[in-house]
Amino acid sequence: MIYRKLFLAAALAAAPVASLHAADVQIVAQNPVIELSVSEQVNSAPDTASFSTGVETKAPTATQALRDNSRMAKTVIDKLKSLGIEDKDIQTTGISLNADYQYDRASEQNRFVGYRVSNQVSATVRDIEKLGMILDALVSQGGATNLNGPYFSVDDDSELKKLARERALANARMQALSYANAEGYAGVRVLSISEGLSNVSQGPMPQMRGMVADAVQDLPISVGQVGTTINLSITYEMVR
Incomplete structure (x- = not known):
């Protein structure tokens, strides 16, 4: 099951030219830019x-x-x-x-x-x-x-991350295009992408101290699901 959350923070540049810096590489935008933050979570059974x-x-x-x-x-x-x-x-x-x-x-x-x-x-x-x-x-x-x-947790969550990343990128592009079209532009191009990861699991069971054996025999465990979340910050330039 996949749960989606989308957080948007769009900024249209007041000036026609904006500069973005990543490491030592300078990316120059000739048109207004859109900045989006997108979060996508994929839930799965832990192993x-x-x-x-x-x-x-x-x-x-x-x-x-x-x-x-x-x-x-x-x-x-x-x-x-x-x-x-x-x-x-x-x-x-x-x-x-x-x-x-x-x-x-x-x-x-x-x-x-x-x-x-x-x-x-x-x-x-x-x-x-x-x-x-x-x-x-x-x-x-x-x-x-x-x-x-x-x-x-999930021992190998690489496929879950890949799925979450693909859906986050698709969501972000759809939103960016919506902003661009509303401003009279035909499309968008990516200027920068940064990624953050997070894992969501059930809270831990309460700490047990000095418990006798009878208190924990046949201890029931419900594993539920854990979530693998990709957080993307993407900057797009509007293009004609």
């Missing part, structure tokens, strides 16, 4: 999902907190690999060590109780039919204490 997971540990000393965390983090990574996720799709994204405090109501002050260590890992799932099972196994068997995601 890839990514999420982050990890463990958090607390201990009286920094050394113990790090040791405990390292052991638990290794369990999580080993579990990811055993679930079919390749090494190239697993990446450590952050390790933090911080002092841990608890609020003492009696003294109305924060009391130092030890250290807190967090280790986060991102993973990419290329068989998203297994995503629910993987998330379940990480918490129930892998020792993960938090999950964040998933984020859905």
